[in-house]
Amino acid sequence: MFQSFETTASPEQGPERLAALRVAMQAAGVDGFLVPRADAHQGEYVAPRDERLSWLTGFTGSAGWCVALRARAAVFVDGRYRVQVKTQVAECFEKVDWPETSLADWIGAALPAGTMGFDPWLMTVEQLRGLDSKLPHDLRPCDNLIDAIWEDQPAAPMGAVFAQPIALSGEAHEDKIARLAAGLGEARAAVITLPDSIAWLLNIRGSDVARNPVPQGFALLHGDARVTLFMAASKLTDVREHLGERVTVADPSGFEAALRALEGPVRIDPASCPVAVAAALEGRTMIEADDPCILPKACKNSVELEGSRAAHLRDAAAMVRFLAWLDAEAPGDLTEISVVQRLEAERRGTNALRDISFETISGAGPNGAIVHYRVTKDTDRPLRAGELLLVDSGGQYVDGTTDITRTVAIGPVGEEEALIFTRVLKGMIAISRLRFPKGMAGRDIDPFARAALWEAGLDYGHGTGHGVGSYLSVHEGPARISRTGTVAFEPGMILSNEPGFYREGAYGIRIENLIAVQQAPALPGQSVPQMLCFETLTWVPIDRRLIVPALLTQAERDWLNAYHAEVLRRVGPLVDDVAGGWLSEACRGI
Structure with missing residues (x-):
């Protein structure tokens, strides 16, 4: 609970880490690599393991990107962080006002042609589509190159999950599941990646992300009013009975296989669905629509x-x-x-x-x-x-x-x-x-x-x-x-x-x-x-x-x-x- 006042990163580390990333880029055969401030669940807030942008550049804001090329690199921040970025990020990174200057515009000018690597779990369908429509480059999904050079990267969070009682939520999670499933239309299932959407839907809370009472995981909302929850079993000890018969718990390692096994149209939210999820659903009809929890939760x-x-x-x-x-x-x-x-x-x-x-x-x-x-x-x-x-x-x-x-x-x-x-x-x-x-x-x-x-x-x-x-x-x-x-x-x-x-x-x-x-x-x-x-x-x-x-x-x-x-x-x-x-x-x- 207590706020820490320690400095989490410093500009002095930037040049060395950028140099290491460039070595990894060369080994991977890419001319550039995209580093978003994101995790696989596409929530705004991330766990220490996923603070890749901060680790590389020193920038600790809640939104931003780094584009690393062989000879140039830049950090993109919006109006909230224009002052902050000047003190946190080393001179080896250019500071770009975003979205006034888009990633595509900057990359197009800095690298007229080449291959841009990206982690398909950290980029959404919508983001990739926006870049792909504007860049002549080969946008290539690859392993995360930051993870390859981050020697002391923290482990994935495993905070215990607990129930949010109906006296505080106002609606049983079984009723939420049934209500939202009825609205899926022709979709046989909907993919949910946002941690707060899963927490709201199932009336659970967690502690995987600092200051945000959410557990990290993935979920499939099925049209027959069932949910498959992909979350580490060790986190769910206290909520097994609460989840009930409508919710099946599966190990996160089986998420991609479960996606490939789905039949019929599948609903995805292009604004939050990782590219890796869409790739696993290739060959199936994908219906693009908002995360079904987004508006009811609000x-x-x-x-x-x-x-x-x-x-x-x-x-x-x-x-x-x-x-x-x-x-x-x-x-x-x-x-x-x-x-x-x-x-x-x-x-x-x-x-x-x-x-x-x-x-x-x-x-x-x-x-x-x-x-x-x-x-x-x-x-x-x-x-x-x-x-x-x-x-x-x-x-x-x-x-x-x-x-x-x-x-x-x-x-x-x-x-x-x-x-x-x-x-x-x-x-x-x-x-x-x-x-x-x-x-x-x-x-x-x-x-x-x-x-x-x-x-x-x-x-x-x-x-x-x-x-x-x-x-x-x-x-x-x-x-x-x-x-x-x-x-x-x-x-x-x-x-x-x-x-x-x-x-x-x-x-x-x-x-x-x-x-x-x-x-x-x-x-x-x-x-x-x-x-x-x-x-x-x-x-x-x-x-x-x-x-x-x-x-x-x-x-x-x-x-x-x-x-x-x-x-x-x-x-x-x-x-x-x-x-x-x-x-x-x-x-x-x-």
């Missing part, structure tokens, strides 16, 4: 929503105790690490925390401008008066997953910081207050979060919000609030609402609440609700010292005052007198 039922509300109140009390302590002690001799340790201690003090939901981001001053900054002993920075502290954190509770960001003033700060903070706040309020027609997707509402920043010629390089699981992954598809979000919102989806702004070398600002999609009340003259809106789940004060009231409209001011009044009403009874006194002051109206 649309939380009433039990899951009630669990999330309870988890967020518990988490809010821990956050309020933390913020009260921080306000009394900072700057003092506090550092980013001491902030993380205190916040984790407050969450553990609830006696309900199973784990944190991701590595806490505690960025003081310029470190706050690194969007996914993770403090280590080497980067730990003291809190200083006049600076901002950005804290992005969350907890994993059996009834819900939380994710919250607050940006806090450490003493009086500059006018620029307050003005921009207020513009970020206006964007967060805009999403919170929004009513929108059914059928709208993330790309339709993302501009509301950015409009106030755009008016000042500013923007931020990440999405405004991601889906969140129910005691599952803190990042969950398929819906998101972003320029690329195309999945329509449906009631029950839980999303983050987190606009921000980052001044490299100076400060970072982000304000994040979690919100749930719900039916909006019918307006006068409407017989039935025709719009959707968001229910706020997060109840923690927003730093009033950073708000410029003159920039807020009356409607925005009313929302903020009502929000703070509700924070005080809900959380006040859950904290002691010291934290309660701080909370009363923090929630004063403006």
Whole structure:
């Protein structure tokens, strides 16, 4: 549970490891090799064994690629990691802004012709199709060349699996299996590789991936409402009875053979299905469609929503105790690490925390401008008066997953910081207050979060919000609030609402609440609700010292005052007198 502050990789190792990879490339007869930040299960988060991108390059972000050629190599990162990659990755790797520059465009310019090797378990059907359509190169599946040179590569994770009871899941896994099997249509089976999909479908949880309560494995959902689960038997000791007769357990080593033995059309999700799976199904009809668990998992039922509300109140009390302590002690001799340790201690003090939901981001001053900054002993920075502290954190509770960001003033700060903070706040309020027609997707509402920043010629390089699981992954598809979000919102989806702004070398600002999609009340003259809106789940004060009231409209001011009044009403009874006194002051109206 405790967060580690050790440095997991360093730029100094990059040149030697890249040289070793090039020797392996020559032996394999390829001119280049693709190294994604992925594992065979195609989840966003990976176990230490699968941290190949980090091992090779030093880059520890949650998304990215490396393309290694005989004479050039590059690391591709998106807007969240443009600052981070500069400090983590050696000069032998070019740093490429992705997806503005695609892998295909860069490879095409750097290697006009040749053979590109890739591990077919680490690339999806959709990814390979995109590359194959744009590159004249021979894209050749091969053994993983990183594994061949990584001498102390960790073993595959074998965390014990446990059941998620129906009192928390809200639906028996037998009923989920039957419901989803009935929707397969002409497909005789569906391949499921995503760990959180398997966990949701079977009402199980695990510990194979840090901060994510999921077990790694593969599954086949059969049209006759059975599931074959390919997972090490040693992990399933405590859930054999729970799984019941509908679930057959098989050893993972037999997965490919089972795929080759399937009859009839098979459903695969090209966005998450590894190329190796499609190769094993060659000769059979493959029906391409979404992972059948993706949308049902995202649309939380009433039990899951009630669990999330309870988890967020518990988490809010821990956050309020933390913020009260921080306000009394900072700057003092506090550092980013001491902030993380205190916040984790407050969450553990609830006696309900199973784990944190991701590595806490505690960025003081310029470190706050690194969007996914993770403090280590080497980067730990003291809190200083006049600076901002950005804290992005969350907890994993059996009834819900939380994710919250607050940006806090450490003493009086500059006018620029307050003005921009207020513009970020206006964007967060805009999403919170929004009513929108059914059928709208993330790309339709993302501009509301950015409009106030755009008016000042500013923007931020990440999405405004991601889906969140129910005691599952803190990042969950398929819906998101972003320029690329195309999945329509449906009631029950839980999303983050987190606009921000980052001044490299100076400060970072982000304000994040979690919100749930719900039916909006019918307006006068409407017989039935025709719009959707968001229910706020997060109840923690927003730093009033950073708000410029003159920039807020009356409607925005009313929302903020009502929000703070509700924070005080809900959380006040859950904290002691010291934290309660701080909370009363923090929630004063403006």
